[in-house]
Amino acid sequence: MDSWVRFNAQSQAKERVFRAAQYACTLLGYTLHKGGAGAELLKIISQLEAHMSLTRKMMRLGNSAEALEAAKRAIHLSDSVLRLCLTVAHLNRAMYFACDNVLWAGKTGLLPQLDQHKWSQRSFRYYLFALILNLTRDAYELRVLMEREARCLAAKAPPSPSPITLPNDDLSSSSSPASPGALILPILSARLRRQLHLVVTVLYSNPPLLLDLLKNSCDIFIPLDRLGIYPVGPGFVGACGLVSSILSILTIVHPWLKLKP
Incomplete structure (x- = not known):
């Protein structure tokens, strides 16, 4: 309960919740569109996503x-x-x-x-x-x-044993050397x-580093898609935004998971 009170008191946490809801709407709209949902339902989902986005922009003022x-x-x-x-x-x-x-x-x-x-x-x-x-x-x-x-x-590794030197006769009788490719691979x-x-x-x-790496890796597809550099589609953008939002919420609920500095 204490974690929830602390979480709810932070405006950043509320913005993250709205962000998760926004990208959940993006993913839901894409899924419904692929499933052949009606135009009216898709319009409602799109309007809800737009309202979530506008609310987030207001919460980010300053x-x-x-x-x-x-x-x-x-x-x-x-x-x-x-x-x-x-x-x-x-x-x-x-x-x-x-x-x-x-x-x-x-x-x-x-x-x-x-x-x-x-x-x-x-x-x-x-x-x-x-x-x-x-x-x-x-x-x-x-x-x-x-x-x-x-x-x-x-x-921590034990010292490696010294190599064994073979007599010249043994070397001459050994098989021919392997090809360079067989040794390099x-x-x-x-x-x-x-x-x-x-x-x-x-x-x-190092869970903080892992979460930060996953969050940034998911987030980077959003501007890449919106700028037309690497289009991935609304479904993938919605999934990436939802995952990164959930990871951000985890770092707020559990501050030790946030990468420092």
Whole structure:
């Protein structure tokens, strides 16, 4: 109950709930359309999605200031890669929210002459840049943790036995050397298995990094589709938006799941 009270008191959590509902409507509308639902029902779902989107835009008014404050904090990080990625990502988020606020004013009639398509495209471009930087940060943290895990495994591993030297007669009587391809492929396969094992181990032991990576990976398809860079369709966009919203809600309900800094 305490977790729910704390969750309900945060406007960001409420916005995430509306976001989940919006993309659930997107997914539902696509599913009903594929199932041959009536035009009236599809219109209701579309209107509900539009209302959810407009409500979210209203709840995000002033979020640019919060993003700028986050950028001011990130610029003091000691790690240069994290400092660059997080600072520029927060600045892009600030511009995204600013464009989104202008778009909200246009949709509500406060700016009737506003070119909503242009501002929507501009908003999604800033959103895409922020997500690319967030994914870069996730990849960097994953690499650092993988290197640390590899050093720990190497320190725990027993020393390898010294190779056995064969006499010249044995070498001359042995079979002919294998082809380079036959030697390289097993080495590459073993190296790939080690890398995959490291990735799984690191992500399993770091749930905040795993959730952030999944959330950003889902979110990036939304601006890619809206900007026409990589169209995936409303059904996939709805599913990705719903999954990322649920993951965001989890990080709010359980703050230890949020990736820091």
